[in-house]
Amino acid sequence: MAEWFMRVACVWLLCGSAQAATVLDDQQQKIQIAQPPQRIVSLLPSLTETVCALGACQRLVGVDRYSNWPASIARVPRVGGGIDPNIESIVALKPDLVLAAGSTRGADRLQALGLTVLRLEPRNHADAQRVLRTVGDALGVPASESERVWREIQAGVQAAVQSLSPQAKAQRVYFEVSSAPYGASESSFIGETLTRMGVANILPAAMGPFPQVNPEFVVRAQPDVIMAGDSSRISMAQRPGWASLKAMQAQRICVFKQAESDMLVRAGPRMAEGARLMAECLNRAAGGQR
Amino acid sequence: MKPLQHRAARWAWGLLLLGVAIVLLGTAAGSQGWQAWWLGPADEVSRQIVWDIRLPRSLGAWLGGALLGLAGAVAQGLFRNPLADPYLLGSASGASLGVGTYLSLFGGSAWAMSWWMGVGLTGAAFAGAVLAVLLTLLLARGVQQTLRLLLAGVVVGVVLGAVTSMVSLLQPQVLQAMQGFMLGSTAFVSWTACATLSCVLAVCVALAWAFARVLDALTLGESTAHSLGVPLRSARLVLVGVISLSTGAAVAHIGLVAFVGLAAPHLVRSLVRSTHAWRLLLAALMGGALLSLADVLARVLFAPQELPVGVLTAVLGGGYLLWRIYRDTRHRGGAGGLS
Numbered sequence: 132m133a134e135w136f137m138r139v140a141c142v143w144l145l146c147g148s149a150q151a152a153t154v155l156d157d158q159q160q161k162i163q164i165a166q167p168p169q170r171i172v173s174l175l176p177s178l179t180e181t182v183c184a185l186g187a188c189q190r191l192v193g194v195d196r197y198s199n200w201p202a203s204i205a206r207v208p209r210v211g212g213g214i215d216p217n218i219e220s221i222v223a224l225k226p227d228l229v230l231a232a233g234s235t236r237g238a239d240r241l242q243a244l245g246l247t248v249l250r251l252e253p254r255n256h257a258d259a260q261r262v263l264r265t266v267g268d269a270l271g272v273p274a275s276e277s278e279r280v281w282r283e284i285q286a287g288v289q290a291a292v293q294s295l296s297p298q299a300k301a302q303r304v305y306f307e308v309s310s311a312p313y314g315a316s317e318s319s320f321i322g323e324t325l326t327r328m329g330v331a332n333i334l335p336a337a338m339g340p341f342p343q344v345n346p347e348f349v350v351r352a353q354p355d356v357i358m359a360g361d362s363s364r365i366s367m368a369q370r371p372g373w374a375s376l377k378a379m380q381a382q383r384i385c386v387f388k389q390a391e392s393d394m395l396v397r398a399g400p401r402m403a404e405g406a407r408l409m410a411e412c413l414n415r416a417a418g419g420q421r
Numbered sequence: 422m423k424p425l426q427h428r429a430a431r432w433a434w435g436l437l438l439l440g441v442a443i444v445l446l447g448t449a450a451g452s453q454g455w456q457a458w459w460l461g462p463a464d465e466v467s468r469q470i471v472w473d474i475r476l477p478r479s480l481g482a483w484l485g486g487a488l489l490g491l492a493g494a495v496a497q498g499l500f501r502n503p504l505a506d507p508y509l510l511g512s513a514s515g516a517s518l519g520v521g522t523y524l525s526l527f528g529g530s531a532w533a534m535s536w537w538m539g540v541g542l543t544g545a546a547f548a549g550a551v552l553a554v555l556l557t558l559l560l561a562r563g564v565q566q567t568l569r570l571l572l573a574g575v576v577v578g579v580v581l582g583a584v585t586s587m588v589s590l591l592q593p594q595v596l597q598a599m600q601g602f603m604l605g606s607t608a609f610v611s612w613t614a615c616a617t618l619s620c621v622l623a624v625c626v627a628l629a630w631a632f633a634r635v636l637d638a639l640t641l642g643e644s645t646a647h648s649l650g651v652p653l654r655s656a657r658l659v660l661v662g663v664i665s666l667s668t669g670a671a672v673a674h675i676g677l678v679a680f681v682g683l684a685a686p687h688l689v690r691s692l693v694r695s696t697h698a699w700r701l702l703l704a705a706l707m708g709g710a711l712l713s714l715a716d717v718l719a720r721v722l723f724a725p726q727e728l729p730v731g732v733l734t735a736v737l738g739g740g741y742l743l744w745r746i747y748r749d750t751r752h753r754g755g756a757g758g759l760s
Contacts, residue, residue, distance in 0.1 A: 211726075211727065213597070214597055214598055214600065214601030215601055215604070215606060215608065215727070215729060216608075217452050217608070217725070217726075217727055218474055218608055218609065219451045219452050219453055219457075219470055219474050219475070220452045220453065220725060222466060222469055222470055222474060223452075223453050223457070223466055223470060225466055235598055235601070236542055236601070236602070236609040237608070237609060239541065239542075239609070240608075240609040240611065243611055244469065244473060244474070254594070313593060339591060339592070340593075340594075341593045341594075343590055
């Protein structure tokens with residue numbers, strides 16, 4: 132009898148903890164979630180990846196057109212982009228939870244139509260952890276599970292950091308996110324990973340996360356390694372003075388393909404892979420230096 | 422005069438019916454196709470799609486188009502320039518700056534508790550548009566001189582555009598959201614927005630109708646209008662108010678939609694000769710019909726994907742104006758063009 136009672140109490144407690152959840156979104160709004168959502172629409176790639184990392188991929192019924200990982204979501208219906216979501220398609224999917232980026236008209240409209248909208252926009256390492264936990268709570272995933280996923284990510288990042296040779300750590304890096312050129316400073320998500328690796332970033336945090344960079348600034352700073360997206364490949368060589376950059380002359384340049392850039396710029400569960408890519412690049416560049 | 426008025430009235434009824442027809446057609450167009458319409462009230466989601474999504478956005482497109490058409494016609498009459506469009510007094514760049522500032526200050530941050538959040542993107546855009554026009558008026562030192570007003574409008578437009586670029590440069594994360602706003606889209610129009618837009622439209626049409634005689638007198642030149650005893654100064658002030666209010670409301674709810682405000686008055690002029698009172702009304706009805714038609718097209722052309730309607734009006738409206746310029750110059754053998 133006592134055993135039976137314990138069992139009922141256990142089930143009741145479990146259901147109770149899984150049933151109602153109140154989570155805080157990025158705008159400090161309290162979002163009530165009555166029961167673990169089973170039909171989720173995600174309008175941001177990093178949030179799609181977070182849902183999947185928490186093992187709830189099969190609950191996604193719609194994703195934005197930029198979500199491309201994991202491969203299993205290829206057949207999930209696309210519902211427009213983050214800034215131009217297709218309201219009608221989303222409503223037709225009858226989602227019980229919509230994950231969206233911070234301040235967009237689409238999110239406002241979906242909320243006004245009576246959908247449960249959770250606005251989260253991870254921009255840095257701390258955000259990524261908080262968002263993982265919040266999404267986990269919203270999905271009814273036990274906190275221990277979200278913590279386990281986070282520990283795994285951290286272990287991956289740590290492994291990437293430890294794979295660096297001492298020479299690789301002694302380098303100074305310029306990371307270009309787009310060919311305008313915009314760079315990633317120390318306060319950006321990418322910059323935080325670089326800082327954890329112990330390498331120096333030529334763009335200080337004071338410049339804001341993604342400052343537009345004067346090409347002259349880079350020439351003067353003389354980075355040891357240049358990391359850039361695919362779009363910068365052509366324009367880089369033509370910038371005035373860049374031919375004299377030691378990194379250019381010694382070909383210590385890593386150009387990331389689009390799929391690799393996705394891992395690097397999304398503050399989500401694939402940050403460990405992003406860190407590994409950067410570590411490989413740094414080791415390669417340091418090897419060439421010797 | 423009478424037969425002209427009858428003709429104009431007939432056109433007005435025709436355009437109004439056309440508008441109603443397109444708005445109703447709009448309730449059947451969307452990524453979910455006709456299905457939602459047939460299922461009708463029986464299915465809760467279909468009811469929501471038709472009644473809470475398609476109908477307000479179709480109506481919103483019509484109302485926004487009507488506001489832009491009206492503002493365009495008032496601007497062309499007031500500045501006696503066929504190239505004048507609703508965004509002439511800087512309201513477009515003002516609205517963008519409003520949105521950019523709002524996003525960079527409050528976007529995704531913990532400012533939710535402040536009263537600003539209640540104002541929202543729409544309020545920020547409207548405030549930006551109206552402030553830009555006020556700045557233009559300040560620079561032009563009132564409304565007495567049309568040319569000065571035009572120049573001030575251009576200057577304010579360029580300067581505020583540059584400030585917007587600065588804001589987005591310092592805070593690149595707002596860039597995307599701002600771009601979404603600039604594209605112009607009716608996708609997010611709600612019933613509340615429709616109510617606001619119809620109130621603004623009613624006020625603006627009434628004011629424009631009341632002061633249309635001034636625009637008639639202005640076609641004879643400023644000095645003649647003056648000698649006819651027309652209260653130019655107050656009339657100008659009211660009409661500039663009409664332009665900024667209607668453009669601000671439209672921009673705030675449907676973003677930057679190009680060419681409707683420019684093309685609607687031109688179409689009206691090519692269809693029917695009338696006094697300004699009728700011309701303004703017809704331009705509003707024409708603008709409504711044009712934008713709601715473009716909105717339906719934007720929804721069905723690449724269904725289930727959707728085009729932002731602003732992109733479509735830019736392509737179609739631009740094409741139409743080019744064709745008119747080409748046709749007019751060929752007929753007249755000169756660069757007379759659009760007037």
